[in-house]
Amino acid sequence: MSHSHEPTTFLSKYVFSFDHKVIGIQYLITALFMAVIGGLLALTIRYQLAWPSENVVSAESYLSLVTMHGTIMVFFVISMGLVSGFGNLLIPLHVGARDMAYPFLNMLSYWVMVPACLLMIGSFFVEGGAAAAGWTAYPPLSALKDAVPGSGMGQTLWLLAMALFIVSFTMGSLNYLTTILNERTRGMSMMKLPLLTWTFLISAIIGILAFPALTAAAVMLLFDRHAGTSFFLPAGMYFEGTGVLPNMGGTPLLFQHLFWFLGHPEVYVLVLPALGITFEIIAAFGRRSPFGYRTTVYSLLCVAFLSMIVWGHHMFTSGMDPRIGEYFSIVTVMITVPFSVIGLNLIGSLWQARIRAETPMLFALGVISAMGMGGLGGLYLGTATSDMYFHDSYFVVGHFHLTIGTVTFLALFGGIYHWFPKFIGRKTNELLGKTHFWLTIIPMFAMFLLMHLQGMGGIHRRYYDVTQYSYPNASAMALMPWISYLAFALFAGQLVFAFNVIWSIFRGEKSSENPWGATTLEWTAPSPAPHGNWPDKVPVVHRDPYDYGSDGVWAQNVENAEGQA
């Protein structure tokens, strides 16, 4: 395998590397860079919302900001950071392989992602500005080039960037799936895989099966935009000046169905690896095997399956037949069953744990509470009757920021603190890490919980100046600047993280092979893990992934005293 010929030139070692660890770090850095952009967009949005009279942006560019913030955060930060970043770093180490199944494809997938990022960012600078149809790209705004300024070149670039993203993400998913299913070391049965790697497997399956729906929708959208077809465009659309458009018979609802067939599973692509990271951290810092390994695995599989048949809960207000709505309500609420099992297993894993409250563990505990609270909001949105009121309100914005925003970001940070010693060879600073935790979790929870209240008070999402409407509740309105202050505080708090990471790369305390006393295979490789991961033979697995027994803590590759498996 590639183990034998280690790359020597700068280009082959750091730029066009085939090594899963280098590629993982490339993805993580790119994702963090995109997170800064996504965050700055969020701050601009918050400034406009709190002080609309200052008109920092126009109504049209506000839509672009919201669209690009959502797109960047969902696909280019969380998907890329958690799945492509941590997936690359950890999958081969977790299964006991020297690299991914297809190292060349892996390198290619990163270098397809780079132009995707550049196109996305570049679309801000073209005529008309960036896409403005929301991260959901609903037609007609996304299908008619003249609908709003962002519907022009910006939307075209958005579609191309997303196409590249899907190509790259599919290549990645094929690699993760094949590596996990087929490149496991001796003794590593599926039921001995770390839970995080199970979540990567499920994300990969979802990626492979659900993204094609968006690809197909994007192809048809491009034809509607550039060839005048009417896949998604109905008859009778009217433009001032142009008059009635010639389109006939298409239906924007079709696009919504195709989009959410991807869109809903996609949120599990984001959230499941976050929960996987949490399982790894609480095992190591709670010094016990996570509660209910098998039920967690089966529940994950259930969630993955159910996630593919619930998409209509995003469309309750689209005029769908109430009987179909009822179906989507029921299956949506059904997901809470396996999901609660996972959540309870997370909480159960704290029972009788010997918790060491170091930085990664704090973030992991944060994930559990965010998932609990965010999940509660989901019940109201999954029930068609209450969603009629909450749909497109700030209740929704608060809900998905707690779940796919807070859960994922906390896990991203927790994961970085947890595996930093493995890949950099040094620990991050504890005091700075803990400071960063409190500076992150307090504003995040406050901000997104208050958004729920605003939604109950009738404030609508994607509006650039809510003061122009008289119906929202006055005290809900009064929260606007406070949420913005919290957002600025949150952003400022991240400077502590940036400083900690950069400082620790050079000055952090040197780390041993297994600084946390964890049991999965990556901790049996040197820190930082070398090319090929293990200097001599790959480990052979004898034990369950979390063997924190009463007689001691055993890594997966330790044989029993009696020598049996």
Place this chain on the structure above:
Amino acid sequence: MTAESLSRPVDPLSEAELKESSRKVGLLAFLSSVVMLFATFTAAFLVRRTGTDWKPLEMPEIMWISTWLLIGSSVTIEISRVTGRKMGLLVTLGLGLAFLFCQVKALSEMGGFSGALAENPHFSFIFVLLLVHALHLLGGIGGLFLTSLSSSRFGWVVTYWHFMGLVWIYVLVLLFLS
């Protein structure tokens, strides 16, 4: 990948065997993704077909020719695999190119990239599906070319080629005979 390999009690395969079996798993996963792509187009087609502006078109004669070309190419690639002669891959490649040529001709006879594309939704679907299928087939043609040059085994390309042939027959039935 068998149930046995899922539980990994045995010694790992040799490196060449591992590579071969990983290739199968990866190819299977990729093909499932292609299935989902065409399934999505199918769903869109079935919905859009109920529109009041739907004007069904006849299947152009030339598509019979292209279909036979593609079926023939599956035969030649199979012969090539069984006999182990790489010459057959180039014949397959030629048939594949002839297929693509017929497809282009069929589309341009029906109106090409002009007003017809926008006016008739059935034609819009024909155009998009032929295009998407042709792009996937081009990947197969690239694979045929590379495999015929290299000295290694046939790899993924035979399965992929048969699969794209099946997809074409599916598309044909969906568009004109369903």
